[in-house]
Amino acid sequence: MKKEIYVTQPYLPPLEEFIPYLQEIWENKILTNGGPFHNKLELALCEYLGVDQIALFANGTIALVTALQALRITGEVITTPYSFVATSHALLWNGIKPVFVDIDPNTLNLDPTKIEAAITPQTTAILPVHCYGHPCDVEAIQKIADIYNLKIIYDAAHAFGVQNMGDSLLRHGDLSVLSFHATKVFNTFEGGAIVCPDAKTKIRIDQLKNFGHAGEATVVAPGINGKMSEFNAALGLLQLKHIEKALSLRKEIDATYRRLLKDVKGIQCLETAGERVANYAYFPILVEPDYPISRDALYQKFKDVGIQPRRYFYPLISDFPMYRGLSSAHPDKLPIAVAASQKVLCLPIYPALEIAQVENIVRLLVDQ
Numbered sequence: 001m002k003k004e005i006y007v008t009q010p011y012l013p014p015l016e017e018f019i020p021y022l023q024e025i026w027e028n029k030i031l032t033n034g035g036p037f038h039n040k041l042e043l044a045l046c047e048y049l050g051v052d053q054i055a056l057f058a059n060g061t062i063a064l065v066t067a068l069q070a071l072r073i074t075g076e077v078i079t080t081p082y083s084f085v086a087t088s089h090a091l092l093w094n095g096i097k098p099v100f101v102d103i104d105p106n107t108l109n110l111d112p113t114k115i116e117a118a119i120t121p122q123t124t125a126i127l128p129v130h131c132y133g134h135p136c137d138v139e140a141i142q143k144i145a146d147i148y149n150l151k152i153i154y155d156a157a158h159a160f161g162v163q164n165m166g167d168s169l170l171r172h173g174d175l176s177v178l179s180f181h182a183t184k185v186f187n188t189f190e191g192g193a194i195v196c197p198d199a200k201t202k203i204r205i206d207q208l209k210n211f212g213h214a215g216e217a218t219v220v221a222p223g224i225n226g227k228m229s230e231f232n233a234a235l236g237l238l239q240l241k242h243i244e245k246a247l248s249l250r251k252e253i254d255a256t257y258r259r260l261l262k263d264v265k266g267i268q269c270l271e272t273a274g275e276r277v278a279n280y281a282y283f284p285i286l287v288e289p290d291y292p293i294s295r296d297a298l299y300q301k302f303k304d305v306g307i308q309p310r311r312y313f314y315p316l317i318s319d320f321p322m323y324r325g326l327s328s329a330h331p332d333k334l335p336i337a338v339a340a341s342q343k344v345l346c347l348p349i350y351p352a353l354e355i356a357q358v359e360n361i362v363r364l365l366v367d368q
């Protein structure tokens, strides 16, 4: 049977390279709780990403939940409906009310010009997403946060390694949250992290991810278990050795799609806006009304031949039952997000995808 092509395929270094890491874990018998691999990965990631402090987590969702706890966010938080559902779920897990604001039609990120109108006396923070790894308008969002005294937590699950104007995108806002899930650009099977600006914040986050322990007999907060194990941390250190190669393979696929899709009527690629280093995490296209068939018909045609693109992000978060009753969730208030969710299709992109396969995918798009 022909092998299916999925939207992504996890990147795995050669197995034999991982064996020495496992031997070391078996020898020193430290499995978790801030072991040597955990601490080495934190330092290695700070250096690679160009950030000052990082706290590793068991996954990105627990990291998001903990980031909100760390800054003591309450009340209402302004966020985007155009994301993976974990973004808003992290608010509900903290008893916070999400307030959805529409997105920018070019970047598909939270539209800063629409934030102010959604601020109420209960608003305490903004939770934007660097969707597909495209940077949010961080300056505009910071300006609003400064005026209204709001915190900013970026869901940077897609933004590993992205640089904006020569600086790490992850340095913006009060905290940035990463995911190292199997489907992401950099993976530890499961994993995540919070990028924090200073050592004091990292201490609080490290306490929260370890039940609130501040010492052997001291518990200072109702913390959770969000710790990353030595197995996952060791895997991360190995993955980091291969990240440049993985990114350059992704870059070539991205460039091939862009070149071949340039003149296809009704298919729009997202801009690679501004002066930045991208991570080519996703390859979203927008299927416009002048394309011969609908987005969903195209999606089905791909599936019929064993290619599995994904409709990230359809449905919108605001359409799910636990959100749709909110007044900010009404589709009439989110026209750009609704339109994008009906047009978007994320095409396969991952290091092992061959250029010939990319050409086949494009051929199917051209032949409609």
Ligand SMILES: *Cc1c(COP(=O)(O)O)cnc(C)c1O
Pocket: 059, 060, 061, 062, 083, 084, 086, 087, 129, 155, 157, 158, 178, 179, 180, 181, 191, 192
């Ligand atoms: C993957 C993802 C998450 C969740 O991360 P996990 O590590 O899977 O828990 C959160 N937000 C966005 C935007 C994501 O894509």
